[in-house]
Amino acid sequence: MKWFHCYCLCLLLPWHWAQAEPLQLVDTLASLQPRAGQQPVEAQILLRILQQYPSPYSLVEISRNRAREWTKTAGNACIPWLRKTPTRQRDFLFTVPYMLESAITLVSLPGSHWQAQLEQLSDPTGRLSLQQLLSLHRPPLLGVEMNRSYGEALDGVLQQHKAALYTRSTAGEYVGSMLPMLQKGFVDLMLEYPKIVERHSHGLRYWRLTEAESFNLVHFACSRSAQGEKIVMLLNKAIRTLATQQQYQQLMLQPLAPDERQQGLQYWLQALANPN
Structure with a gap:
């Protein structure tokens, strides 16, 4: 396990902000590192929020499974990049959404022997139903990551078709860790963001799914404790401050297709205004 210690924000802060709570941010944070000289957008967003956080913080590099157990017991820990679900809300406190993703898709290799079947199942808009696909007499073997939520509707479909799923025995070290299984032919298809x-x-x-949400809201999940409540309040303040800044909005929308960005922005702003 590696600890990455970050700088303290030594600004003169208003009194109510000076009463902040030290934060441990836990997860597979190696994804914050630049790739080919470019830092991923979600890492840039995360660091901007942390720069607004009015207290010391530390980054703890551990697996996703361990991060969840750590956050349940640490008292002052948060996990970034998490979807809010009713089940997770029993274990964690969630911030307002600090960013959003485009729709999750079904992914196949080029020249997959399933391609003709997938094209046949696609409707005129290019979408296909995962429910219909997995209900075939001989469905494909679909790779999914354990303990990951793909959205309420998709999670429901996966729950109904467990026999057609391949899941890793432990959660992957990073999002997208199912990809090698697809490339090596251990699974026929997988679910992932492009x-x-x-x-x-x-x-x-990439195949669009009728059961996939148009956009997926991304939150911090924090310790369900008195410390966690304070951290959530402070993170929410930082997120809402940044949400008013056009530069932050443009950064958050950058991964979306140009024709999705205006709709995505309105979707996110509405979620901020009505977090429940």
């Missing part, structure tokens, strides 16, 4: 796949491989085929 931008995650593109960081590791190019030329794959």
Whole structure:
């Protein structure tokens, strides 16, 4: 396990901000490191929020499974890049959404023997139903990551078709860790965001799903404790401050397709205004 200690913010802060809470940010934070000289957008967003956080913080590099257990017991820990679900809300306190992702997709290798079947199942808009696909007499083997939520509707489909799923025995060290299983032919298809796949491989085929949410809201999940409540309040203040800045908005929307950005911005702002 590696500890990455970050600088303290030594600014003159208003009194109510000076009563801040030290924060431990835990997860597979190696993804914050630049790739090919470019830091991922979600890492840039995360660091901007931390720069607004009015107290010392430390980054703890551990696996996603261990991060969740750590956050349950540490008292002052948060996990970034997490979708809010009713089940997770029993274990964690969630901030307002600090960013959003485009829709999750079904991913196949170029020239997959499933391509003709997938094209046949696609509707005129290019979308296909995962429910229909997994209900085939001989469905494909679909790779999914354990303990990951793909959205309420998709999670429901996956729950119904466990026999058609391949899941790793432990959570991956990073989002997108199922990709090698697809490339080696251990699974026929996988679920992932295109931008995650593109960081590791190019030329794959992406299929839009009728059950996928148009946009996926991303939160911090924090310790369910008195310390965690204070941290959530302070993170929410930082997020809402940044949300008013056009530069932050443009950074958050950068991974979306140009024709999705205005709709994505309105979706996110509405979620900030109505977090429940």
